[in-house]
Amino acid sequence: MNENIKNITSTPLLQVKGLCKYFPVFSKGFFKKQIGVVKASDNINFNLVTGETLGLVGESGSGKTTTGRAILRAITPTAGEVILNYKNELIDLTKISHKKLKQLRPFMQMIFQDPFSSLNPRMTVQDIIAEPLVIHKMAKGSVLEDRVIQIMKKVGLKPEHKSRYPHAFSGGQRQRIGIARALIMNPALIVCDEAVSALDVSVQAQVINLLSDLQQEFGLTYIFIAHDLSVVKHICDRVAVMYAGKIVELAKTNEIFENPLHPYTKALLSAIPSPDPDKPMNMNISGEVADPGNLPPGCAFAPRCEFCVQQCEQQIPKLKHLADDRYVACHRSWNVEDSP
Amino acid sequence: MLEKNKNLLDIKKLKVSFFTEEGEIRAVNNVNFSIPNGKIMAVVGESGCGKSVTAYSILRLIQKPGKIMDGEIIFHPADDKPLDILKLGEKSDELYKIRGGKISMIFQEPMTALSPVHTIGNQICEAILIHQDVTKIEARKNAADMLAKVGIPNAKNRLDHYPFEMSGGMRQRVVIAMAMVCHPQLLIADEPTTALDVTIQAQILKLMKDLQKDLNMSILLITHNLGVVAQVADEVAVMYLGRIVERSDVRTIMKNPRHPYTIGLLKSLPSLSMEKTELPSIKGSVPSLTDIPNGCPFHPRCPYYKPKVCDAGNPPDLNAVDDNHDVACFRTSQIQNEIAGKERCRL
Numbered sequence: 001m002n003e004n005i006k007n008i009t010s011t012p013l014l015q016v017k018g019l020c021k022y023f024p025v026f027s028k029g030f031f032k033k034q035i036g037v038v039k040a041s042d043n044i045n046f047n048l049v050t051g052e053t054l055g056l057v058g059e060s061g062s063g064k065t066t067t068g069r070a071i072l073r074a075i076t077p078t079a080g081e082v083i084l085n086y087k088n089e090l091i092d093l094t095k096i097s098h099k100k101l102k103q104l105r106p107f108m109q110m111i112f113q114d115p116f117s118s119l120n121p122r123m124t125v126q127d128i129i130a131e132p133l134v135i136h137k138m139a140k141g142s143v144l145e146d147r148v149i150q151i152m153k154k155v156g157l158k159p160e161h162k163s164r165y166p167h168a169f170s171g172g173q174r175q176r177i178g179i180a181r182a183l184i185m186n187p188a189l190i191v192c193d194e195a196v197s198a199l200d201v202s203v204q205a206q207v208i209n210l211l212s213d214l215q216q217e218f219g220l221t222y223i224f225i226a227h228d229l230s231v232v233k234h235i236c237d238r239v240a241v242m243y244a245g246k247i248v249e250l251a252k253t254n255e256i257f258e259n260p261l262h263p264y265t266k267a268l269l270s271a272i273p274s275p276d277p278d279k280p281m282n283m284n285i286s287g288e289v290a291d292p293g294n295l296p297p298g299c300a301f302a303p304r305c306e307f308c309v310q311q312c313e314q315q316i317p318k319l320k321h322l323a324d325d326r327y328v329a330c331h332r333s334w335n336v337e338d339s340p
Numbered sequence: 341m342l343e344k345n346k347n348l349l350d351i352k353k354l355k356v357s358f359f360t361e362e363g364e365i366r367a368v369n370n371v372n373f374s375i376p377n378g379k380i381m382a383v384v385g386e387s388g389c390g391k392s393v394t395a396y397s398i399l400r401l402i403q404k405p406g407k408i409m410d411g412e413i414i415f416h417p418a419d420d421k422p423l424d425i426l427k428l429g430e431k432s433d434e435l436y437k438i439r440g441g442k443i444s445m446i447f448q449e450p451m452t453a454l455s456p457v458h459t460i461g462n463q464i465c466e467a468i469l470i471h472q473d474v475t476k477i478e479a480r481k482n483a484a485d486m487l488a489k490v491g492i493p494n495a496k497n498r499l500d501h502y503p504f505e506m507s508g509g510m511r512q513r514v515v516i517a518m519a520m521v522c523h524p525q526l527l528i529a530d531e532p533t534t535a536l537d538v539t540i541q542a543q544i545l546k547l548m549k550d551l552q553k554d555l556n557m558s559i560l561l562i563t564h565n566l567g568v569v570a571q572v573a574d575e576v577a578v579m580y581l582g583r584i585v586e587r588s589d590v591r592t593i594m595k596n597p598r599h600p601y602t603i604g605l606l607k608s609l610p611s612l613s614m615e616k617t618e619l620p621s622i623k624g625s626v627p628s629l630t631d632i633p634n635g636c637p638f639h640p641r642c643p644y645y646k647p648k649v650c651d652a653g654n655p656p657d658l659n660a661v662d663d664n665h666d667v668a669c670f671r672t673s674q675i676q677n678e679i680a681g682k683e684r685c686r687l
Contacts, residue, residue, distance in 0.1 A: 060537055173625065200564065201566070201605055202621060202622035202641075203621075205619040234610040268538060272538060273567030274570060275570045276594060277595075278591075280571065281546075281571050283542040285542075288509055
């Protein structure tokens with residue numbers, strides 16, 4: 001799969017340029033004056049090539065979900081461009097009309113976190129999976145039914161269960177329904193928003209395997225939003241680490257895990273409890289996750305960072321391009337590496 | 341005088357059922373284990389395995405339609421005679437003294453565990469005033485001391501804050517302070533870090549470990565996260581469909597598991613050191629508790645399943661395979677030979 005990526009880097013499937021989503025904050029009282037903004041995602045830049053999986057990781061409030069939704073224009077971004085390569089035509093998703101957007105929807109789909117609340121309990125599995133095709137008037141009658149059965153088999157659901165309701169399925173099976181619903185449109189891009197977080201360990205592994213099998217079979221491109229770094233390591237080609245609405249580090253997966261440059265990435269990696277009791281947690285991060293509504297003037301991570309100097313408190317670090325496909329937003333990333 | 345027991349709590353043959361429209365659901369079925377003094381005991385399992393119901397039974401928090409059907413929960417307080425918690429009256433003074441006093445509990449979701457309409461100071465003082473003979477001023481001072489101990493800066497002023505003014509990690513610290521303020525001998529922690537971010541989770545786990553050492557109490561940790569177990573626990577019990585399938589010390593469970601379920605669970609963890617390959621997984625999914633398979637409950641998912649051995653009769657008992665290592669499996673020794681054989685083939 002990695003070989004393919006190198007060949008087609010010339011035309012990325014998706015280019016995200018300076019994407020921002022700010023939410024206004026209003027004052028209390030009758031007039032509701034706007035008193036500020038929450039920069040939920042701020043100046044996000046990355047490219048995505050066909051067949052690649054990009055991980056977006058971060059803690060709650062880091063803006064990973066907002067970024068994912070803004071890319072699909074499920075919420076309208078405040079600024080920036082999202083350029084999609086749709087059949088060799090470059091389209092900026094942030095500027096097109098809703099009518100045009102609807103035509104593009106089948107091309108990009110989303111899988112949601114909670115398989116319990118993302119499926120309508122009053123619809124049968126067959127109706128849930130078929131609904132996108134019905135909405136887009138792409139199939140009906142026996143063609144539609146055949147397509148549903150075909151896709152149910154693909155994701156490992158038994159076609160004879162098609163007239164059951166979601167409550168009759170376990171968490172893992174429900175997530176398969178969610179995947180089937182996204183897949184039936186033959187999308188090129190799927191945003192998986194914490195797609196395996198709500199599942200039990202033994203089932204989580206099955207769903208991860210299913211997602212990677214489907215990727216190879218259909219050449220899918222994933223944006224994989226997660227907070228669990230070990231899952232990300234398993235499925236992603238590249239990882240973007242987010243903190244307080246910004247990407248702080250972007251690199252190939254093995255580089256992120258073997259040689260993290262940003263102090264936050266390091267802290268995040270050291271905080272994962274290892275299943276090996278002989279490898280104790282060695283966590284050197286204190287304090288709370290930054291509040292995106294009330295950020296410090298400089299680097300958002302500075303108050304928790306052990307390498308913080310005066311520059312960090314005053315100046316917001318830019319995402320610097322260091323080497324091939326390696327970006328980091330830290331004033332001291334090179335110095336940090338030298339220190340013991 | 342009183343002989344000091346090495347266990348703080350002995351759970352014997354605990355059975356808890358829920359009576360629903362679909363019939364009797366045996367959420368906990370014949371569970372035996374002990375919580376040693378001054379140790380952290382972890383109960384792990386996937387959703388629906390009965391780990392929380394076991395924990396709730398210790399404080400008699402099982403409500404209708406649930407009922408504790410059978411068993412004993414013997415509590416050996418450090419300063420008193422042993423007593424069977426299940427024999428106490430529903431509204432007896434003894435039970436109230438234990439609940440929140442000698443045994444206390446922290447819950448998963450720190451937002452719902454705290455009252456939104458009372459200041460955290462009032463909520464912590466409430467526990468102190470119920471269980472200790474102190475004045476309100478002393479209670480307030482104790483509460484502030486405890487808040488400082490769990491790492492809340494500026495604790496005295498924080499007493500007058502409401503839960504919504506605090507972050508998730510802070511709230512969980514408050515919940516821990518509330519549980520610890522009466523110096524319990526046993527702390528039951530039901531998924532204490534599941535709702536928290538990893539960096540906060542690591543802080544809270546460290547805090548719990550430090551407090552446990554300082555105050556020399558026991559902790560019963562309920563979790564589904566095997567990483568948390570490995571980092572924090574001393575003893576581990578693995579549950580599946582209302583039964584304990586394996587029990588040992590943490591090192592044995594993590595490094596030398598013998599039950600196929602434990603083996604599968606550990607293998608299916610995506611680890612940081614692993615290469616990007618197909619993840620080994622346990623086939624199928626956890627069956628519904630209304631429909632527990634015959635014989636060994638794990639047999640439909642087990643890679644070492646043998647017809648007529650595993651799928652008939654009563655579920656396997658928890659048998660000792662080693663010192664302080666119990667496994668509930670019909671084919672323990674055969675499976676070990678099979679695994680050893682496979683290893684040899686690979687070499």
